[in-house]
Amino acid sequence: MNVSMPTPDPSTITHAPAPVRTTCAYCGVGCGVVATADGKGGATIAGDAAHPANQGRLCVKGAALGETLATGHRLLHPTIHGVRTTWNRALDAVTKGFRDTIERHGPDAVALYLSGQLLTEDYYVANKLMKGFIGSANVDTNSRLCMASTVAGHRRAFGADIVPGCYEDLDEADLVVLTGSNTAWCHPVLWQRIEQARTRRGTRVVVIDPRRTVTADSADLHLAVAPGMDAVLFARLLVEIAEGGAVDTNYVTRHTDGFEAALANAREIAPSRADAAARCALTEQALAAFLDWWIETPRVVTCFSQGINQSAQGTDKVNAILNVHLAAGRIGRPGCGPFSLTGQPNAMGGREVGGLANQLAAHMGFSPDEVDRVGRFWQAPGMAGKEGRKAVSMFEAIERGEIRALWVLCTNPAASLPRADAMRSALRQLDFLAVSEVSAHVDGLAEAATVVLPSAAWGEKNGTVTNSERRISRQRPFLAPPGEAQPDWWQICEVARRLGHGQAFDFASPAAIFREHAALSAFENDGARLFDIGGLADLTDQAYDALEPVQWPLPSGRDAGTQRLFADGGFAHADGCARLVPLAPPALSAPPTAEHPLLLNTGRVRDHWHTMTRTGLSPRLAQHRNAPFVEVHPADAERFGLEDGAFAAVSTRQGQVELRVVVTDSQQPGSIFAPIHWTDANAARARVGSLVHARTDPVSGQPDSKTVPASIRPWAMQAEGFIASRRRLPLPAWLSHARMTVADGEIVHFASPRAPGALHDLLSNWLNLWTSPLHQRNPAADLYRSASIVDHRLEILLSTGPRRDEDAIAWATDLLARERIDAATRRFILAGRAPDPGLRPSRQVCACFGVDEARIEAAARGGADSVEAIGAALKAGTNCGSCRPEIRKILEGCRQPA
Structure with a gap:
């Protein structure tokens, strides 16, 4: 069978220096980017001033995208068992691996594992193939590790996975609560909007986080909540809303159900301020300030991210936040509402097309009516009739031999899943493993693969993504894929054709896939399904290419998207009402033990992304945090005999790593923090994923990556x-x-x-x-x-x-x-020294302009005594702004007496 290679469209692939408007490849903010190819395989990058998500701003990762386009690390040709082959043979091998497994063991013995970095069109055809034509719902995504608890919380409360607000709410809020989010580092462009609101309208910022992050350092109030106790805090807030007369009785009566049960449950969890303060390890004064500010401020936005989601009670934490906004009627109106800050660039787009194992496309589930509806639309012969395995469960099934064939696209479960060492071993047990990847440097995955397929990367891909505020934007190509790399959607469609489903996957372009995706969202949709982009179902190829960023819902007959939802009710439950949800008693999923007396918290640093397959290629992004580390409170350092700058062995029941020690009072006693970015591809003996346990939220299936029992001891390095x-x-x-x-x-x-x-x-x-x-x-x-x-x-x-x-x-x-x-x-x-070394080198603070700590201290000694003065002298902090909290802290240190 001959492969029909997609022909690049000359109008969309630019070799001459012509600017192309596209979307950033990193977090869920979804910033618009203007890329200008340099004709040598690289590009210059600027923010798109016309894109409503960022209005021209970019964080340092986005600004450095041009430094990550080199192809020296790229996979350029298909391989079978490590030997170069043709696309025909490689695709035939994938088809045979899946077909043979299905014939021997049934459709539930095969699975797809996807990524929030895929485009919506890639996600759509993968979901359609597995759930509609192979007949199994075993297709899940690394978004399960990121946002699944938010999805589950939204569905319980709203009836569908809906973010009700928009980024303009951050501009118009008088109080912004950031819980489980180091926004200044992980969503810097949104942090800039919040900072501007503070200057312009006096917006106050509360940060709820066990760690004192740079975001917390800049807040008006930091609540260093005890690990795992976030729900206690919001349960107490619900009680105070009721007792303080702040319930929007009209809204609750007309548009919600379950208020009294949720309130009674909250009183059981947090019967008094004193009890809540004790359980959260907060002073009553700090707790009172938060409660009073929230209740007295009508325009309040509560933003939440991985610190909430990545928990064995993550869904309850999400619902605790939604409960207080529903009770106060502070939802869907300017400057107020709960707001999920998404971690990945297209986690939302993947959720729209059923990329999660417990959903079908277009926000439908597995009720008989919905299975029938999607099956008729797709004309699918073998629709999956039940939910598939979620990510952790999927890989546990691989360990047990229940799943025998797997196709992994655009992610590395051997590094990112809990129990990463065991997951690496599980991959080697498969009868068949296909991997679609960009980088040759992904440890533990390609080595186990039968077939490796080279994929197109950012800058070469063509499709759409959806950001945290429901805004669909175009990713447009401005470079030709190197070697024989091909888009992921094309690879999936080619395998679907070989499996005998060619008519259903006869897509000539991403635009054709998008039209079908939009049409399905409107199919037999009487308004009960809020995800409706039927207004885009008839886009021509030219209109698709020119598509401007637009928010959904956008049903047929509408010219513009919808900015906010739920101010007047209209929820997706059958009765149109939202649900306030009672919570399980908050508790740690695995408390510390004598053997593992600490709690390990994992997370990100400012200038790196996931496992560094992209950011690791940029010289300036490498400077800020250039090696793996573990942060330890001074009391714990003394307790365990650790020295700042020395090395320590960090152990859990799952594994051990060796990391450099950073002693800092930004950690709570009893907790340690280690970033997730370093794996065997860019380090050794530092794979933090190998430490994380597999405990998951019972509703969402999301793993708990924030409270893992751990031990630490000195690791002698001569x-x-x-x-x-x-x-x-x-x-x-x-x-x-x-x-x-x-x-x-x-x-x-x-x-x-x-x-x-x-x-x-x-x-x-x-x-x-x-x-x-x-x-x-x-x-x-x-x-x-x-x-x-x-x-x-x-x-x-x-x-x-x-x-x-x-x-x-x-x-x-x-x-x-x-x-x-x-x-x-x-x-x-x-x-070991330059002949004229000048200032001693020190830690980089501002990656945008390459300014290190020594230069900031020197400028401070010269009279630059504010962040603005440092910016005027050195430019530091004047671009993406994510370094401004660190500059402020350095200046405070310079003011301290020697």
Whole structure:
């Protein structure tokens, strides 16, 4: 069977420097981007001033997208068992793997695992193939790890997965509550809007977070709630709303059901302020301030994100938030409402087309009527009649041998799922594994795959995404895919054709898929299903390509989308009323034990994204946090014998990692924090996913990644050092290390229990540096360096000593970037210092303009005593603004007496 390769449309793929309006590839803010291809495979990136989500603003990750377009790391050709093959053979192998498994074990023995970074059109055809034509609902997504509790909470309360508000509510609110969200780092463009509202209208900000994040540092009030007790706080707020006369009686009576039961339940959970304060580990004064502010401020937006969702009681936490907004009638009106801040660029779009195992397309479920309706629309011969396995359950079924064939697209469950080590082993047990990927550097996945398919990446893909405020935007291509890479939707349709379903998957373009998706949303929709984009079902290819950002609902006959919902009721339950939901008694899913006396909280850092397959390619994004770490409170550091800057072993029942210790009072005693970004592809012995337990929310199936019982102990490292290299180096797994991209190469930080001299000898052999004439050995100082120069350029520099040397790293980075090393400079290569070093290198604070802590401190000593003054002097903080809280903290430190 010959493959019909999609022909690139010359009108949408730009080789000359013509700007293309597209959408950012990172978080759910959905910022508009203007990309201008440079004709060399790269592009310049700017914010799209016409896009309503960001109005021209970009965070540093979005601004650095042009640095992530290099193809040196890309998968370029299909492979079978690691051997290059043709697309025909690869697609035939995927088809055979699925067909054989279905014939032997039935349709529930196969599964798809998707990603919130897929486009809506990719998601749609994957969902249609599995649920409509293979006959199994075993199709789930890494959004299950991100937003599933929000979906479940919305469906319980509203009858459908609906975000009722819009970003303009942040501009118009008088109180913004951020709970479980480090907004300044994870959604910087929205944080800028909040900061501007504070300046313009005096908006107050409350942050509810066990950690004192940079967002919390900037808040008017920080409630360092005890881990897992968020629902207690909002239960008490519901009681206070009732007792303080703040219930919107008319709204509750006309538009809701269950208020009295939810209130009685809240009184059981939090009978008094004193009880709530004690359970939440808050002072009564701080709790009272929050309760009074919320009740006295009609325009209040409560934003929530992963700190709420990633919990074994995440759905209840979401409903606790929705309960208070419904009770006060503060929903769907300007400046007020509950607002879910989505983590991934198209988590919402995936939810719209049934990307979750417990949903069908167009926000339909698995009731007999809905299964029949979708089946008739698709003319599907074998509709799945029941929900499929959710992500964690899906991979547990793989462990048990119940699922035998799997296709993974655009994500790496071997790194991101709980019990990541066990998941890596489970993948190797499959009879058949297909992987559609962009990067060759995804650990634990490609090695286990039967077939690997090279996918198109951001900048090459064509389709739509939906952001956190229900706004559909276009992702447009401005680069041609390298090698033989192909879009994910095309790969799925080709397999569907080979399985005998060609007529149902005869899509010539993403526009054709989108039209069918829009038509299904309107099919037999009498208004009960709020997700309705029937007004877009007849778009021509040209109109689809020119589609401007638009919010849904957008039913047929309407010219504009819908900004806000539910101010006048109209919920998706059969009676049109919302439900206030009673909560289970709040508790930790797994409390600390004598063996594991701490609680591990996992999360993100400012300049990295997921497992760094994209952000890890950008030199400026690597500087802010350049190696894995664990944050520990000073009391716990003393308790467990840990030193700031030293190393520690962090263990749970699931695994162990070794991380550098950061001692900070931003952590609560009894809790530690480690970021998720480093895996075996960019580090070693630092895969935080291997620590996370598989406890999940009973309603949403979302894993608890925030309160994992853990232990910590010192991990002795005699030697530390770095390797500066012009090319990516394979390194031994026994070496604790982390890669950092720099201009024209990489810096690998490492540490080891071995003595510096012995370690240097081992690594010199590994890197074949004995043949180089450049060596320096100083046993008295335990300092050893070797380097290789080829054609007057530095190829490799290895430095080993008793501790990390920032000056030497800065000098090696400078040397790598030099096109030619002259004789005078050659004498200093192994010196570890530039001849004229200037300011000592320090931690980068502003990635947009490359400003480090030392320069900010120097400017402060020179009289720049405010964030604005630092911005005027150094530009730091004047672009994306995500570094402004850190600048403020540095300035406060400079004002302290010595």
